[in-house]
Amino acid sequence: MRRSTLLVAVIAAMALFPMWTVRSAHAAVTSTAVASPAVTEDGWYAPPPTCALPSGCGPVSPTPSPVDRYPAHTLHVGVTGGIEDARTYLKFDPALPDGATPTKSTLTMPIAPSGDGSVQPETAMVVACLATAPFSPGEGTVGAPPAVDCNTSGPAEYAAGPPATLTVDLSPFLVRWKDTANNGIVLLPSPRTAPGTTWHVAFSAHDRAGSDVPPASIEVRYDPAPTAPASAATEPEPEPAPDVVTGGSRIGGLLGSALVAPPPSSAAAPIVDESKVPRVVRRPRLVGQVGGPGFAYPVVFAAPLLLLMLGAYFGWALTQPVDVSVQMRSAPAMESVSS
Amino acid sequence: MTPSRRAFADPFVVSVALLLLLAAAGLAAVGLGWKGAAGSLSVSVQITYIVSGVFGGVAVVAFALGLLRVQGRRRRAARRRAEVDRVVVAAARALATARGGQ
Numbered sequence: 001m002r003r004s005t006l007l008v009a010v011i012a013a014m015a016l017f018p019m020w021t022v023r024s025a026h027a028a029v030t031s032t033a034v035a036s037p038a039v040t041e042d043g044w045y046a047p048p049p050t051c052a053l054p055s056g057c058g059p060v061s062p063t064p065s066p067v068d069r070y071p072a073h074t075l076h077v078g079v080t081g082g083i084e085d086a087r088t089y090l091k092f093d094p095a096l097p098d099g100a101t102p103t104k105s106t107l108t109m110p111i112a113p114s115g116d117g118s119v120q121p122e123t124a125m126v127v128a129c130l131a132t133a134p135f136s137p138g139e140g141t142v143g144a145p146p147a148v149d150c151n152t153s154g155p156a157e158y159a160a161g162p163p164a165t166l167t168v169d170l171s172p173f174l175v176r177w178k179d180t181a182n183n184g185i186v187l188l189p190s191p192r193t194a195p196g197t198t199w200h201v202a203f204s205a206h207d208r209a210g211s212d213v214p215p216a217s218i219e220v221r222y223d224p225a226p227t228a229p230a231s232a233a234t235e236p237e238p239e240p241a242p243d244v245v246t247g248g249s250r251i252g253g254l255l256g257s258a259l260v261a262p263p264p265s266s267a268a269a270p271i272v273d274e275s276k277v278p279r280v281v282r283r284p285r286l287v288g289q290v291g292g293p294g295f296a297y298p299v300v301f302a303a304p305l306l307l308l309m310l311g312a313y314f315g316w317a318l319t320q321p322v323d324v325s326v327q328m329r330s331a332p333a334m335e336s337v338s339s
Numbered sequence: 340m341t342p343s344r345r346a347f348a349d350p351f352v353v354s355v356a357l358l359l360l361l362a363a364a365g366l367a368a369v370g371l372g373w374k375g376a377a378g379s380l381s382v383s384v385q386i387t388y389i390v391s392g393v394f395g396g397v398a399v400v401a402f403a404l405g406l407l408r409v410q411g412r413r414r415r416a417a418r419r420r421a422e423v424d425r426v427v428v429a430a431a432r433a434l435a436t437a438r439g440g441q
Contacts, residue, residue: 069380080381114378114379115378117380119379119380119381119384120384198381198383200381310357310361313354313357314354314357314358314406316350317350317351317353317354318354318406318409318410318413320350320351321417322351322413322414322416322417323349323351323417324414324417324418324421
């Protein structure tokens, strides 16, 4: 009895060993590391309005920098009347270990309050593009901004706060920086900005101190270089369910292949093969978005009701007879009003 | 009923207190509108604050002061009526006394 139990345990251990090795290798491959590179340089430009013309910026006359309008060590992106008046350049070094594969990278920029210059940030349409030329890390540099390549770009998604943030997916930029120089990225108004639109978004620069608004943060998630044995790493996908048609040789491992002979192929084999193909889950695609960013003070919708109640009360109160005996004692101050 | 409770049961007193509160709220709205407009460099935002805050506040203050004036006039008219009533009663008593003396 004891010997048979030991025999069953050994056989079970031998059968389950391949599954364990596959699982551990899979875990080794899919373990994700996180890096948080810091912004090393930043600056913002105030392009002259002539830069919006088809002829380009042209000669720029020396004009006073608009930096005086905003607190020091802040960054800005904005449009006035549909014309860009500020854009921000950021540079950071997404240095990853050799062989690492970035999976998800995001840039999160907390939006500074209106005291720092933000105006209707919830309506901002900001896009991040690849900077193809070096920029000068200044504040409110008036002049033609460095060249950008918006073929590599990503929209900045607004998220309500506090603090509200703009989030940019950095994956396209990390891919481009593998074969081009890293001049950073630029945050600028989207080309789809409607004419006449006015908004302004302010951020904290990386060297700003004494502010409640933190500077931009970057998070790069990546899969480190695989260190698991090559034989185990060749099969990273999860094991399929036991297969009655083919005899379940994978679950059985050595035992299955030795003890269970595969049956001859049947007419149901193609159907079974098709059932093994992972089904792609298709999410419904949004063709449009209805609605806006919401209301800052939804309680204002109670104002008409309050006014209606006040009007009804005053309508009643002003038609009631005035009891002079009460007024003589309790409201002597009305003498000045009535006179 | 205490005098204060009796006063607050009077619609005239309550309406005057509410109108004074309304006028104070209007003045506060004017102040907030001014502060908001001064805190922004964008003309579109400044106009929003001025229209909603300053103009709205001035309208509320004018509404409250107008109704206060109406209530004051009503009170003055009521006092005048009461005084006339007192004069009429006194005259009637004087007349009755004179007739009794004859």
